[in-house]
Amino acid sequence: MRRSLIGRTWPNLIAVVLFVFFIFPVYWMFATSFKQNKDIVSRDPVFLPLNGTFEHFDRAVHVPHFWTYVTNSLIVTVGAVLGSLVIATLAAFAIARMRFRGRKSFVLVVMAAQMAPWEVMIISAYLIVRDNDMLNSLVPLTAFYLMMVLPFTIWTLRGFIAAVPKELEESAMVDGCTRTQAFVKVIFPLLAPGLMSTSLFGFITAWNEFPLVNMLNKKETAQTLPVWLSSFQTAFGTDWGATMAASTLFALPILILFIFLQRKAVGGLTDGAVKG
Amino acid sequence: MAAQSERVQTQSPEPAKSVVAPAGTPTDPGAERTSKRGGRPADGPGLAVRLAPYLLLLPAVAATLVLLLWPLVETVVVSLQNLGKRQFIQHLTEWNGFSNYTDQLGDSEFWSITLRTVIFTAVNVVLIMVFGTLIGLLLNRLGKGVRLLLSVGLLLAWAMPVVAATTVYTWLFDQNFGVVNWFLDKLGWHSMAHFNWTSGEYSTFFVIILLIVWQSVPFVAFNMYAGLTTIPKELYEAARVDGAGSVKIWTSVIFPIMKPFLLATTFLEVIWVFKAFTQVYLINKGGPDGLTRTLPVHAFLEGIGAQRFGVGSAIAVLTILMLGGLMAYYFRIILKQEDEL
Numbered sequence: 061m062r063r064s065l066i067g068r069t070w071p072n073l074i075a076v077v078l079f080v081f082f083i084f085p086v087y088w089m090f091a092t093s094f095k096q097n098k099d100i101v102s103r104d105p106v107f108l109p110l111n112g113t114f115e116h117f118d119r120a121v122h123v124p125h126f127w128t129y130v131t132n133s134l135i136v137t138v139g140a141v142l143g144s145l146v147i148a149t150l151a152a153f154a155i156a157r158m159r160f161r162g163r164k165s166f167v168l169v170v171m172a173a174q175m176a177p178w179e180v181m182i183i184s185a186y187l188i189v190r191d192n193d194m195l196n197s198l199v200p201l202t203a204f205y206l207m208m209v210l211p212f213t214i215w216t217l218r219g220f221i222a223a224v225p226k227e228l229e230e231s232a233m234v235d236g237c238t239r240t241q242a243f244v245k246v247i248f249p250l251l252a253p254g255l256m257s258t259s260l261f262g263f264i265t266a267w268n269e270f271p272l273v274n275m276l277n278k279k280e281t282a283q284t285l286p287v288w289l290s291s292f293q294t295a296f297g298t299d300w301g302a303t304m305a306a307s308t309l310f311a312l313p314i315l316i317l318f319i320f321l322q323r324k325a326v327g328g329l330t331d332g333a334v335k336g
Numbered sequence: 337m338a339a340q341s342e343r344v345q346t347q348s349p350e351p352a353k354s355v356v357a358p359a360g361t362p363t364d365p366g367a368e369r370t371s372k373r374g375g376r377p378a379d380g381p382g383l384a385v386r387l388a389p390y391l392l393l394l395p396a397v398a399a400t401l402v403l404l405l406w407p408l409v410e411t412v413v414v415s416l417q418n419l420g421k422r423q424f425i426q427h428l429t430e431w432n433g434f435s436n437y438t439d440q441l442g443d444s445e446f447w448s449i450t451l452r453t454v455i456f457t458a459v460n461v462v463l464i465m466v467f468g469t470l471i472g473l474l475l476n477r478l479g480k481g482v483r484l485l486l487s488v489g490l491l492l493a494w495a496m497p498v499v500a501a502t503t504v505y506t507w508l509f510d511q512n513f514g515v516v517n518w519f520l521d522k523l524g525w526h527s528m529a530h531f532n533w534t535s536g537e538y539s540t541f542f543v544i545i546l547l548i549v550w551q552s553v554p555f556v557a558f559n560m561y562a563g564l565t566t567i568p569k570e571l572y573e574a575a576r577v578d579g580a581g582s583v584k585i586w587t588s589v590i591f592p593i594m595k596p597f598l599l600a601t602t603f604l605e606v607i608w609v610f611k612a613f614t615q616v617y618l619i620n621k622g623g624p625d626g627l628t629r630t631l632p633v634h635a636f637l638e639g640i641g642a643q644r645f646g647v648g649s650a651i652a653v654l655t656i657l658m659l660g661g662l663m664a665y666y667f668r669i670i671l672k673q674e675d676e677l
Contacts, residue, residue: 071474071477071478071482072478072479072482074474075474075478075482075483075485075486076482076485076486078471078474078486078489078490079485079486079488079489080489081489081550082486082489082490082492082493082550082554083488083489083492083493085493085496085501085504085505085508085550086492086493086496086504088504088507088508088515089500089504089507092507100513101512101513102513104518105513105515105518146395147395147396147399148396150392150393150395150396151392151393151395151396153392154388154389154392154393155389155393158388158389158392160386160389160390162390163389166393166397168667169400170396171663171667172660172663173400173404174604174607175607175610175611175659175663176404176408176656177611177613177632177652177655177656177659178611179611179613179614179632179635179636180411180611180631180632180635180636180639180648180651180652180655180656181407181408181411181652182636182640183411183414183639183640183645183648183649183652184407184408184410184411184414184649185407185410187410187414187645188406188407188410203399203402203403204403206399206403207399207400207403207404210396210399210400214396264495264497267497268497268498268499268614270499270614271613271614271636275640286497286499289499289500289503290499300507300510300513303503303507304503304504304507307500307503307504308500310497310499310500311495311496311497311500314495314496314497315492315495315496317495318491318492318494318495319488319491319495
């Protein structure tokens with residue numbers, strides 16, 4: 061069907077406007093973190109920090125325990141995501157491919173667990189961890205983060221597994237594979253994009269989490285990067301340069317990870333891996 | 337994704353059977369079995385096959401019991417106690433029955449916060465679903481270059497950690513040096529030059545809603561787009577040959593296929609927005625005068641802020657009950673479609 065010039069142009073125009081709307085806050089964070097202080101608090105905003113500076117980053121990184129925060133964040137995030145992926149893959153396979161008594165109840169529990177308002181369960185989580193003498197430890201934190209991302213991981217992986225045509229699995233089993241082998245050799249490779257895109261949410265959730273770590277781990281040696289970020293805001297008051305530099309450093313790994321993994325995940329979807 | 341999986345599953349040759357057997361193995365004698373209710377069948381599959389699904393679920397169930405059910409039960413237990421600062425430090429247990437609940441249910445502030453939370457959720461979810469769907473449709477229509485451009489923008493907004501995004505929005509809407517006020521001033525709205533966004537209920541909510549919608553739309557848009565790419569081109573062409581316009585194609589081709597996805601996503605967004613805490617709390621701490629407190633923020637400020645752990649837990653339990661009520665309708669749909677679960 062042939063469209064008029066206007067009909068072909070307006071979607072592009074809208075797309076560009078939307079692009080600016082979505083990217084501007086991210087750009088502004090980067091831009092501010094490189095600006096000199098006089099440009100940050102100027103009457104007219106400076107949109108391109110051509111005479112940029114790294115002084116805000118320098119201050120942000122040279123606070124005590126910075127590398128402890130980084131290490132703790134990585135341990136907690138990676139631990140929670142890997143743990144939930146393993147547990148969720150097993151469960152998702154069962155509910156996507158098997159019929160058994162209690163299956164429906166389990167699915168409902170997963171859906172209910174997804175709406176668990178962790179923010180209002182901090183009080184009880186704190187009391188439990190305190191009563192078991194595990195405050196200022198990364199173990200309960202990792203465990204709670206694992207549970208935060210587990211329901212969504214199960215739910216999403218269930219969809220990915222169900223989307224793999226049963227015929228592929230069946231033909232592998234006709235060819236002599238056991239059910240386990242069929243899963244490892246047929247479904248699992250097709251699941252890679254799903255595992256990746258699902259783990260994105262896990263990373264984001266665990267990396268972001270602030271209220272719980274703030275309650276459970278008051279000791280600096282057991283804290284993670286979100287605490288570092290917020291401690292900056294109070295330390296610098298309204299020093300927006302340092303705050304934006306800290307935000308940039310905090311957001312950067314996630315942004316890079318997203319760009320890298322998303323292309324693979326969406327590519328895997330559109331390449332017909334799940335179309336059969 | 338959801339749309340796809342639902343379709344695949346409804347094609348299952350024996351969807352209604354609740355037999356314990358791999359559903360996709362018609363060659364397996366166990367799958368052909370007809371006895372399905374009342375006791376275990378005599379010639380069923382082996383014990384290992386029947387136990388397999390439960391073994392696969394075991395780690396997930398164990399994790400849920402310890403890490404979710406326990407804190408949940410603890411919340412209920414604490415909500416029946418008078419647990420203030422003194423009792424907390426001295427490890428005292430003072431039961432006070434349901435008085436935390438009756439106090440809240442008789443408090444007009446609690447009810448206005450509840451109404452506010454419901455409206456807040458509705459506004460956000462409607463905006464997220466409408467714009468997410470429209471942008472998903474737009475992505476499907478764009479040329480490769482512009483689509484990549486828009487995708488990058490969406491991706492970065494989506495990927496921004498909530499704490500960082502909230503901080504950036506505070507800076508964007510800063511009273512004196514915020515770029516938003518400067519922009520509105522330049523547009524000719526001079527009274528906004530030094531406007532304090534956190535001074536009023538509605539202006540604070542405007543910032544919070546913009547932030548949440550900005551971060552949530554990409555998820556809906558990307559999934560919508562991913563779903564649209566799985567719809568065969570022939571379907572569109574056939575509809576066009578039949579003389580269908582854009583609206584007709586939406587109602588008769590796209591919507592029926594994407595309906596499970598839209599339903600599931602709306603459900604997820606309702607949950608996420610209803611319990612949104614970080615954005616609401618960090619933008620203005622529930623202010624001015626507690627006018628932007630939503631239920632989770634209220635529970636936090638009462639329970640931890642004011643160190644009245646019992647009261648906070650009671651609000652938490654009421655919040656959880658309300659979420660359950662909101663979801664009951666959705667669960668009922670799911671139960672009706674049990675074959676598609």
